[in-house]
Amino acid sequence: MRSITLLVLALGSWGVVAASAQEREVWSARYPLQPASLVAVENVQGDIAVEAWDRAEVEAVVVKTASGPHADPDEVRIEVESGAGALRLRTVHPSNAEGVVRVDYRLWVPRQVRLERLQTIAGNIAVHGIEGSVDACTLSGNIEQRNISGSVMAAAINGSVAVSFRALPEPTAPVRLDTVNGHIFLSLPPGANADLQLSTVAGRIDSKYVFAVSDVPGDSSWRTRLGQGGVQVRLRTVRGNIRVTESEELL
Numbered sequence: 001m002r003s004i005t006l007l008v009l010a011l012g013s014w015g016v017v018a019a020s021a022q023e024r025e026v027w028s029a030r031y032p033l034q035p036a037s038l039v040a041v042e043n044v045q046g047d048i049a050v051e052a053w054d055r056a057e058v059e060a061v062v063v064k065t066a067s068g069p070h071a072d073p074d075e076v077r078i079e080v081e082s083g084a085g086a087l088r089l090r091t092v093h094p095s096n097a098e099g100v101v102r103v104d105y106r107l108w109v110p111r112q113v114r115l116e117r118l119q120t121i122a123g124n125i126a127v128h129g130i131e132g133s134v135d136a137c138t139l140s141g142n143i144e145q146r147n148i149s150g151s152v153m154a155a156a157i158n159g160s161v162a163v164s165f166r167a168l169p170e171p172t173a174p175v176r177l178d179t180v181n182g183h184i185f186l187s188l189p190p191g192a193n194a195d196l197q198l199s200t201v202a203g204r205i206d207s208k209y210v211f212a213v214s215d216v217p218g219d220s221s222w223r224t225r226l227g228q229g230g231v232q233v234r235l236r237t238v239r240g241n242i243r244v245t246e247s248e249e250l251l
Contacts, residue, residue, distance in 0.1 A: 023065070023066045023071070023072075023073055024063060024064065024065050024066075024073070025063070025064045025073045025074075026061070026062070026063050026064075027061070027062045027063075027064075027078075028059065028060065028061045028062070029059075029060055029080075030057050030058065030059050030060075031057060031058045031060070031082050031087050032056060032057050033056065033057055033058045033087055033109070033110060033113070034056055034084075034085070034110070035056065035110040035111070035112035035113065036110075036112050036113065036114065036132065037084075037085045037086055037087070037110070037113055037114070038085060038086040038087070038088075038113065038114050038116050039058065039086070039087050039088075039107070039109050039113050039114070039115055039116070040086070040087075040088040040089070040115070040116045040117040040118070041088075041089045041090075041105050041107070041117070041118050041119070041120075042088075042089070042090040042091065042117060042119045042120075043090075043091045043103055043105060043119065043120035043121070043123060044091050044093055044103070044120065044121050044122070045100070045101075045102050045103065045120070045121060045122045045123060046091075046102045046103040046104040046105070046120060046122075046123045047104045047105070047120070047123045047124045047125070047126070047141070048104075048105045048107075048118050048120055048123065048124075048125045048126070048136075049104075049105065049106045049107070049125075049126045049127075050106075050107045050108075050109055050115060050118065050126070050127045050128070050130065051106075051107070051108050051109070051127075051128045051129060052108075052109060052110070052111030052113075052128065052129030052130050052131070053108045053109070053110070053111065053129075054110075054111065055108075055110065056110060057110075058087055058107060058108065058109050058110075059107065059108045060089065060105065060106070060107050061105075061106045061107075062078055062089075062103065062104070062105055062106075063103070063104045063106075064076055064101055064102070064103050065101065065102045065103075065104070066099060066100070066101045066102075067099065067100045067101075067102070068099040068100060069099070070098035070099040071098070071099020071100055071101050072099065072101070073101050075093075075094045075101070076091065076092065076093050076094070076101045076103060077091075077092040078090070078091060078092070078103070079092055089105065091103045104123075109130075111129055111130060111131050111132075112131050112132050113130065113132050114132040114133045114150075115127065115130060115132065115133065115134045115135060115136070116133075116135055117135055117137075118134070118135065118136040118137070119136075119137045119138070120137075120138050120139075120141065121138070121139045121140065122138075122139065122140045122141060123138060123140075123141045124138070124141040124142045124143070124144070124159075125137075125138055125141065125142075125143045125144070125154075126143075126144045126145075127144070127145040127146070127148065128145075128146045128147055129146070129147045129148075130145075130148055130149075130150060131148075131149045131150055132150045133150045133151040133152070133153075133169075133173065134148065134150060134151070134152050134153070134154070135153045135154075136153070136154045136155070137154075137155045137156070138155075138156050138157075138159060139156075139157050139158070140156075140157065140158045140159060141156065141158075141159045142156065142159040142160050142161070142162070142182070143155075143156055143159065143160075143161045143162070143163075144161075144162045144163075145162070145163045145164070146163075146164050147164065147166045148163060148164065148165050148166065149165060149166045149167040149168070149169065150169050150173065151169045151173035151174060151175065152169075152175045152176070152177070153174075153176045154176070154177050154178070155176075155177075155178045155179070156178070156179040156180075156182055157179070157180050157181065158180065158181045158182065159179060159181075159182045160179065160182035160183040160184065160185070160240065161177045161178070161179050161182065161183075161184050161185070162184075162185040162186075163175075163177060163185070163186055163187070164186075164187035165186075165187065165188055165189055165192075166189060167189055168188070168189065168192055168193070168194060168230075168231045169231060170231075171193075171230035171231050171232075173231070174231075174232050174233075174234070175194075175231060175232070175233040175234070176234050176236075177234070177235045177236070178234075178235075178236045178237070179236075179237045179238075179240060180237070180238045180239065181238070181239050181240065182237060182239075182240045183203070183237065183240040183241045183242070183243070184235045184236075184237050184240065184241075184242045184243070185242075185243050185245075186233070186235060186242075186243070186244045186245070187244075187245050187246065187247060188226070188244065188245070188246055189246070190246050191227060192226050192227060192231075192246075193226060193227035193228045193229060193230040193231065194225075194226045194227070194229065194230060194231040194232075194233050195223070195224075195225050195226075195229045195230065195231070195232055195233065196209070196211070196223065196224050196225075196226065196233045196234075196235070196244065197214075197221050197222070197223050197232075197233070197234045197235070198211060198221060198222045198223075198234075198235045198236075198242050198244070199220065199221040199222070199234075199235070199236045199237070200236075200237050200238070200240060200241065200242050201237075201238045201239065202238065202239045202240075203237060203239065203240045203241040203242065204241050204242075205222055205241070205242045205243075205244075206241060206242070206243040206244075207242075207243065207244040207245070208245070208246075209224050209226065209244060210224060211223060211224045212224065221236075
């Protein structure tokens with residue numbers, strides 16, 4: 001794959017808005033991308049939102065917000081790597097930065113893309129309508145995925161994870177939702193065929209499904225088989241509740 005690494009300043013134009021103690025720069029650009037391609041976003045401080053559409057291209061809107069007298073949004077770079085089968089965006093902060101610059105991403109992508117790495121240290125991650133696989137991780141923030149039909153790997157340390165499936169992926173595609181300090185909400189389509197494994201240390205499990213404690217020595221997880229079984233679904237939190245439903249009432 002031929003790929004080109006450029007700074008976003010060379011790919012689009014920034015609009016600057018100064019207001020009180022904050023300075024904002026907004027940039028947008030479009031990249032051609034075929035369905036089933038790969039999209040990745042590596043952020044530091046700020047949210048990531050991805051929404052599916054029926055176009056063979058990606059539209060990206062990036063907002064940099066500087067707080068405090070010493071914060072300079074120009075010091076924070078967004079590296080873009082664009083090729084025939086992938087698009088990668090990455091936030092790069094200077095090592096000697098004095099102020100805080102928040103970077104928020106909003107992307108519209110082909111619904112069949114694979115979201116290989118959506119990553120932020122302090123921020124929320126939201127995904128809507130994706131049919132390909134999703135791999136999302138945040139240190140401090142919530143993860144929400146709605147109307148999903150592919151494999152899901154979602155992990156948070158301080159935050160909740162909520163996922164609703166329009167359809168479950170193939171049995172070979174796992175579903176893993178993990179957090180340490182937060183709740184987990186899972187909405188499944190009616191008539192789902194799946195094997196569920198739930199684990200919480202300081203929380204409760206709420207579901208219409210009947211779970212039983214594993215009979216494997218040393219395994220304190222709760223398990224159940226839905227329908228014929230198949231897709232391996234693992235939900236795990238340390239300090240939080242787990243709720244599994246067939247509707248999106250909580251999502």
